[in-house]
Amino acid sequence: MGKRIVIALGGNAIKQPEEEGKAEEQLKNIQNTAEEIKKIVKAGHEVVITHGNGPQVGSLLIQQEAAKEEVPAMPLDVCGSQTQGQIGYMIQQALREKLEQVEIDNSVISVITQVLVDEDDEAFKNPAKPVGPFYGEKHAKKMIEKKDEDWIEDAGRGWRKVVPSPIPKGILEIDAIKSLVKTGAIVIASGGGGIPVIKHEDGTYQGVEAVIDKDRAGEQLAEEIEADIFMVLTEVPYAALNFNTPEQKNLNVTKVSEMKKYLQEGHFADGSMGPKVESALEFVENGGQKAIITSLDNGLKALNKNNGTIIIPDNCEEFDSSKGYEETLAASNF
Numbered sequence: 001m002g003k004r005i006v007i008a009l010g011g012n013a014i015k016q017p018e019e020e021g022k023a024e025e026q027l028k029n030i031q032n033t034a035e036e037i038k039k040i041v042k043a044g045h046e047v048v049i050t051h052g053n054g055p056q057v058g059s060l061l062i063q064q065e066a067a068k069e070e071v072p073a074m075p076l077d078v079c080g081s082q083t084q085g086q087i088g089y090m091i092q093q094a095l096r097e098k099l100e101q102v103e104i105d106n107s108v109i110s111v112i113t114q115v116l117v118d119e120d121d122e123a124f125k126n127p128a129k130p131v132g133p134f135y136g137e138k139h140a141k142k143m144i145e146k147k148d149e150d151w152i153e154d155a156g157r158g159w160r161k162v163v164p165s166p167i168p169k170g171i172l173e174i175d176a177i178k179s180l181v182k183t184g185a186i187v188i189a190s191g192g193g194g195i196p197v198i199k200h201e202d203g204t205y206q207g208v209e210a211v212i213d214k215d216r217a218g219e220q221l222a223e224e225i226e227a228d229i230f231m232v233l234t235e236v237p238y239a240a241l242n243f244n245t246p247e248q249k250n251l252n253v254t255k256v257s258e259m260k261k262y263l264q265e266g267h268f269a270d271g272s273m274g275p276k277v278e279s280a281l282e283f284v285e286n287g288g289q290k291a292i293i294t295s296l297d298n299g300l301k302a303l304n305k306n307n308g309t310i311i312i313p314d315n316c317e318e319f320d321s322s323k324g325y326e327e328t329l330a331a332s333n334f
C-alpha cells in the first residue's frame with residue numbers, strides 16, 4: 001500500500017562537494033535525484049519534497065557582497081527565498097520530465113514557505129549552520145579577522161562560513177501545502193528549512209538573518225501533513241556508530257530507545273548527522289511509522305526494507321529482536 005512520505009533532500013542531491021555549483025551541474029544532479037523520486041512515486045507512494053540550500057544560499061551571499069557597490073545587497077532571508085525558487089524550479093522541471101516519461105501526470109509545485117522562529121532563540125548568539133563553499137583555513141581566518149564573520153571547520157571537509165540556525169516553530173503556509181497535497185500534487189515545501197521569520201506583537205512578520213536546518217523543518221512538515229514516513233536522503237547509505245573509524249558499524253533497523261542511546265553517546269556529529277537523527281527520532285516519537293536515513297540511490301530499497309537506517313517505535317509490534325532484523329523485516333508490513 002502506498003505511504004505518504006516526506007523526502008528531505010541533502011546537499012549532494014543538488015550540488016556535489018567537488019563541483020563549482022554551475023547551473024548546469026546542479027540541474028544534472030537534480031535530474032538524477034528526480035529519477036530516484038520517480039521510482040518512489042511510480043511504486044505508488046505520495047511524495048512531499050523538502051531540500052537543503054546551504055551551498056546555494058552561501059554562494060548568493062558572496063554574490064551580494066561582491067556586487068554591493070553596483071546593486072543593493074539582499075539580506076539572508078531574501079537570499080533564502082531566492083534559493084527556494086531556484087532549487088524548486090529545477091526540481092519541478094526535472095521531476096515533471098521524468099514523470100511524463102512514465103505517463104504520470106501529477107502536478108509538481110513549489111510553495112515559497114515561511115517558517116516561524118523565536119526572536120530569542122539562543123542560536124542567534126551562536127551561529128552554527130555552515131553555508132557556501134569550503135575554503136582553506138587561511139581564507140577563513142582572514143574573513144573572521146577582516147569581516148568579523150563566523151567560520152568553522154566542517155566535519156574534516158574544510159572551512160565554511162556559519163550563520164544562526166534557529167529551531168523551526170511553525171509553517172505559515174501549512175494550510176495551502178495540505179490543500180495541494182490533497183489534490184495529488186507533488187509539493188516541494190520548506191526548502192532550505194523555510195524562510196525564517198519572526199512575528200511581532202502587533203501582528204507583523206519580519207524575515208531574519210538565519211538559515212533553518214532543513215531536516216528539522218522537514219520533520220515539522222512531515223508531522224503537520226501526517227506523513228507515514230520521514231525519509232532523509234543524504235551522502236551516506238547508513239547512520240553509523242563509530243563513523244569513519246575501523247570500528248564503524250552501520251545501523252539498519254533501530255528502535256527509538258536504542259537510537260537515543262547512541263545519540264547520547266555522541267556517535268552523530270553536530271551540524272551533520274546529529275540533526276538528522278534528532279529529527280528522525282522526533283518524528284517517530286510523535287507518532288510517525290518510521291524514519292529513514294539513507295543515500296539517494298537507496299531510497300526505494302530502504303522503503304522496501306532491505307537498506308538504510310530505519311528508525312522504528314519501541315512498541316513496534318512487528319519487530320521481534322529474537323528473530324533478528326532481516327527476518328523480522330521480511331515478515332513485517334513496514
Ligand SMILES: Nc1ncnc2c1ncn2[C@@H]1O[C@H](COP(=O)(O)OP(=O)(O)O)[C@@H](O)[C@H]1O
Pocket residue numbers: 009010011012052155233234235236238239240241242243267268269271272273274
Ligand atoms: N555517525 C555518522 N554516520 C554517518 N555519517 C555521519 C555520521 N556522523 C557524521 N556523518 C557525516 O554526516 C554527513 C551527512 O550530513 P550533511 O553533509 O550535513 O548532509 P546533507 O547535506 O545531505 O543534509 C555524512 O556525509 C557524513 O560525512
Ligand SMILES: NC(=O)OP(=O)(O)O
Pocket residue numbers: 010011051052053054055130192193211212213214215
Ligand atoms: N537549510 C539547510 O539545512 O541546508 P543544507 O541541508 O544544504 O545544509
